[in-house]
Amino acid sequence: MSEVLSQNEIDNLLKALNSGEIDVDVMKDGNDASVKNYDFKRPSKFSKEHLRTLELIFDYYGRLLSTNLPVYLRRNVQVNVAYSESVTFSEFSNSLGNPSILSIIKFNPLPGDIIINLTSNLGFAMVDRLLGGPGKAMDKIRDFSEIEINILEKLLVVSMQLLREPWKNVIEINPVLDRIETNPQFAQIIAPNEMIAIVTLNIKIGDVEGFMNVALPFLTIETVIDNLNTKFWFSNMTSFSEEVYNEYIEGMLKRVDVPLKCLLGKSNVTVADFTNLSVGDIIRLDTNIESALEVYVGNIKKFTAVAGASNDKYAVKVTSVIREEE
DSSP states (O other), X not given: OOOOOOHHHHHHHHHHHHHTSSOHHHHHHHHSOOOOOOOTTXXXXXXXXXXXXXXXXXHHHHHHHHHHHHHHHOSOEEEEEEEEEEEEHHHHHHTSOXXXXXXXXXXXXXXXXXXXXXXXXXXXXXXXXXXXXXXXXXXXXXXXXXXXXXXXXXXXXXXXXXXXXXXXXXXXXXXXXXXXXXXXXXXXXXXXXXXXXXXXXXXXXXXXEEXXXXXXXXXXXXXXXXXXXXXXXXXXXXXXXXXXXXXXXXXXXXXOOOOEEEEOOOOOXXXXXXXXXXXXXXXXXXXXXXXXXXXXXXXXEEEEEEEEEETXXXXXXXXXXXXXXX
């Protein structure tokens, strides 16, 4: 309802109009409401606040990646958020290269799927590194083989599971890898005109640099879209005590696979004797049954042990720990 003017205000207004202090045309222009064009093909479903919160979530995710991936790749990994934007799914899929790594992930308990896309140069560098190479990208672009996809799958599952922690402040998720595609045409998870939020991470593995794109459809995160604000996200952040943090790091270290070997002894034999070895032959070593054996973790001598048997199997019993200062 419009504000009712008093008689004094009416008189003053008429007086100002008669004296020319107020222009009627200016008053009319000032009352016109500003009109903005609305594109129904690109509905604005993600606000700047939503995208800003997603950047915070994936900045945390990037730190987890840079901490965990070196365990498998044995190379320094740097991850940072490049940018975020809201586009249609068709614009996203048309911008992808072929081939590229497309992980289709069920974002349980939320409905629908999300996509984590890795550029091909990062994929080939990871495969090369996991197979013991220097971790270089392919000079010539080609399709990924089934063996290479299977090799990458373990690393992609690890990367996917790291999403749990950053999203904990919004919702407890249980991501499950549905499938891996290398052709964007086979990764149509929603209608082409549906809106998605894209968060792009810049990843550097040694000297190889590329992008990871995370596509989050609005239909998938619609039920928690109100929680995607910085105030809600920071208010739900839980601060770990030093004791809990140490337990978390210890749990991560326990899941790391390390090679373990025991050196029984050494011997010098001729090439002729070596080629003529057969089952049952005896090789004389430079140690005896009472000698302390050296146990290596990786390439580091870490324990001493004595030889023996356990449950009808050969075994060694650790007798001492070799400290770093020793």
